[in-house]
Amino acid sequence: MVQDRLSFVLAGNPNSGKTTLFNALTGSRQWVANYPGVTVEKRIGSLSAEHGGIEVVDLPGAYSLSTHSLDEQVARDYILQQKPDLLINVLDASNLSRNLYLTMQLLELGVPMIIALNMSDVAEQRGIQIDAGQLEAELKVPVVEIVASQKKGVKNLIRVARETADSKVAASPFQFSYGEKVDEYLENLQKNIPAGNHPFDMHIPSRWWAIKCLEEDPQVLGMAQRDGATGLNISAVLHQCLADAKQEKSPSPARLIAAARYSFVDSICRKIVQRSEDSSRQWLDALDRIAIHPLSGWVVMVLVFFGAYTFTFSVANGEILSWAGIAGSPVGWIEGFFAWLGNVTSAALPDGVLESLLVNGIIGGVGGVLVFVPIIFLMFFVISLIDDSGYMARLAYLLDAPLRMFGLQGKSALAMAVSGGVAGGCAVPGIMATRTLGDPRERLATILVCPFLNCGAKLPVYAMLIAAFFQKWEGLMMLALTIISWGFALGGAWLLRRLIIQGESPPMMMELPPYHLPTLQGALWQAWGRVQLYMRKAATFILAASIVIWVMMTFPRLPQQQAAQYENDPGALAQAELAHSAAGRIGKALEPVFSPLGFEWRTNIALLGGVAAKEVIVSTLGTAYSLADVSEEESGSLSQRLAGDPHWTPLKAFCLILFVMLYAPCVGTIAAIIQETRSWKWGLFSTIYSTAFAWIVAFVVFQGGRLIGLGG
Amino acid sequence: MEYASTMEMPAVFGITSVATGTDRENQFPLSKCMPGEVVIVERLKGRNETQARLESVGVYPGQRLTVFRIGRRSAMIVDSSDMRLALDRRLAESILVCRCT
Secondary structure: OOOOOOEEEEEEOOOOOHHHHHHHHHOOOEEEEEOOOOOOEEEEEEOOHHHOOOEEEEOOOOOOOOOOOHHHHHHHHHHHHHOOOEEEEEEEHHHHHHHHHHHHHHHOOOOOEEEEEEOHHHHHHOOEEEOHHHHHHHHOOOEEEOEHHHOEOHHHHHHHHHHHHHHOHHHOOOEEOOOHHHHHHHHHHHHOOOOOOOOOOOOOOHHHHHHHHHOOOHHHHHHHHHOHHHHHHHHHHHHHHHHHHHHOOOOOHHHHHHHHHHHHHHHHHHHHEEEOOOOHHHHHHHHHHHHOOOOHHHHHHHHHHHHHHHHHHHHHOOHHHHHOOOOOOHHHHHHHHHHHHHHHHHHHOOOOHHHHHHHHHHHHHHHHHHOOHHHHHHHHHHHHHHHHHOHHHHHHHHHHHHHHOOOOOOOHHHHHHHHHHOOOEOHHHHHHHHHHOOOHHHHHHHHHHHHHOOEOOOHHHHHHHHHHHOHHHHHHHHHHHHHHHHHHHHHHHHHHHHHOOOOOOOOOEEEOOOOOOOOHHHHHHHHHHHHHHHHHHHHHHHHHHHHHHHHHHHOOOOOHHHHHOOOOOHHHHHHHHHHHOHHHHHHHHOHHHHHHHOOOHHHHHHHHHOOOOOOHHHHHHHHHOOOOOOOHHHHHHHHHHHHOOOOOOHHHHHHHHHHHHHOOOOHHHHHHHHHHHOOHHHHHHHHHHHHHHHHHHHHHHHHHHHHOOOOO | OOOOOEEOOOOOOOOOOOOOOOOHHHOEEHHHOOOOOEEEEEEEOOOHHHHHHHHHOOOOOOOEEEEEEEOOOOOEEEEEOOEEEEEOHHHHHOEEEEEOO
16 A cells, blocks of 8 residues: 555444444544445544544444455455555454454454454443453454443554554464364465465465465455466365365365354353343343334334434424524525525626526536535434434334335335435435445345435425315325325336346345444434535536536527517516527427327426426426416416416326326436446436336326326 | 464364254254244355355354244344344245254
8 A cells, every 4th residue: 555654444343333433533534435436435534643643444344354245345355455554453342252253354364453342331231241451362462442432442542553553563464273174275275375476466365365265255266267377276276175075074164164263262252251141131122022023113113214304304494493593494504505606696797608507507506406415414314323223223124024025125215215205305315325235236226216206306396286286185195196106116126126137135134233322423424424425426417417407408599589579578588598498499309209198398398407406397387387487485376377277187287296206317316326326327227217117107197097088 | 562473273163064963853944943942053054155144143053042033024033142133034044953952
């Protein structure tokens, strides 16, 4: 690793308190990025200047250095390729045996390492006493007891970490005997993996590579195969080892290695762990009997969803703040800021293309997307609290069985609820929330159906059309639309998993960590990390998309002579300008495609504008129906106009609602899909398949409705 | 501080495939257990990757498991050492156990 300063890496099991320690070490000096080529979050930070500003990286949680999950693969690759100056292995003192299984593997890498024995307070509560000094003597690496959530022992940890990194004394690999037979296999393999030899040239001991070969690690064997001679030799020795084991009716070498590791871990635990009665177990059992019970579990889940949703939107929209005497809302403040910026820019520049580009294209477009920042921050703050409390795993367990019928998994439900499963959410944080899903196929299916749910931006469109055509059944219609959107999302997932994203889901295996109080600081940093990712996207992709859409709705300009005809009628002028623009021409060109759904050219333009943001549908319809500047709040007048328009019927309005629910996601969501799948292909696919799906649904409903005499 | 770099395994794990030497007829899949039952893992079946995955979360031959809950259609929940695990029924089928005596 080419760098000027030291680099510490935090490695450990999931739920070992690694991220809490990372927050305690780095405070505000942290940021989030993605590991190259994947969407696993990379949390990077630095120690304070007082401690030398050392770089600290929080690796994803891993149970082993095999590659059973993307997180484990990323953690292993990072250690192998970046060769950090020091590994800080975070151990959960209340679950030492399983945590030490990873420690054994880390020690064999030969990277300088210390152990942070975390959560000793929780261990004590559970009647577990650990002799840290004895653990240090057994493993021959420094062990520091900490309680990361209370920042206890953190300064001592930094001191020991710096001493170890500076002295490099632990750099010699820990050599562990796996028994005579396995050791013999390993020696045979090592002869074919000379240290530093290509492709195993990452300064890792050849014995470690030999162990991975004997464990039949697909990634390592793949690396060997790419190098012809080495691959052939390794393959021959490996086949011989496996044949020997089979002949002797012995378990495979991989099983013997794991058994030997646990045998060694058990022998250490017998020496260093003392147990007394665990009174907390009764509490855990009692809470779990409620949280995962088939009846009470669902009640708790609905309450948690409702609480999370209410908190997020009440704070974002200012309802809770008004109780504290604070005027306005975070969403309103951002809207107000961009409105002010637009006005200032407008006043400073003469009317014209530049002014329109800056005000309507850039400030309006990016501002329209950045208003979601408070919602994203609050939603991830709540998700982080739920996750850290240990409840998220229970929620995923409870929902797993019903969602598996549709090719999804338990954790998909949260992403879908955030996306608008509870009407008014937002697909962008929902899609970002799919990062907690382990299986890439289930994750992709969830990402592709999240936009079907009723996000907050679709609600003004529904409200306007319901007010115009279904006023008597307002409440019932909103409930029906929520159920319909869930039906389409689940049905869509079922179809995608059978037709496009095929493949069996891996069997569920999930830790249900003990419940504990989450830390406020940790939740705030997690939420801020997500906001940073979102804002980076707004500054790049969304900015470009906003400009493209503005160009389409602005050019070509209406000739001066034609514009002069509407001098006293700004509404008619706006309509004529829109009709003359590229978007207007496209709207008219699309009439043959959309007239079977009952839509005419003005609706087509509004739908095209809706790709920028779904709220734009209302304002564009307003412009197209000669209402000049129609805001979401003024949609009532548009409702009256549409209700009185002979072209519109309740059937057409319902088809438009269904089409808006299902068709291409907004630019922000498409950007989120591209970012999360790391592929333009899926962003494009989502746009095309959802529009085709929306067309089919609206066509069937419209033509079916006409056939049974519902008008048209 | 000076650290040694060689360590011997204290107890060589048995070459047999079972943890307690129970006859194969007395082994049964974890999925057949009842809530509250305490069992010992005898063998893991299935693909190498599945077995390695189970081992990495602490399910390995010789380990004692307590069944906490069995859902009708959902995964089963077992306590292993100091952790609680939700295991898919398919995975539970691949874990052969015997009753704790």
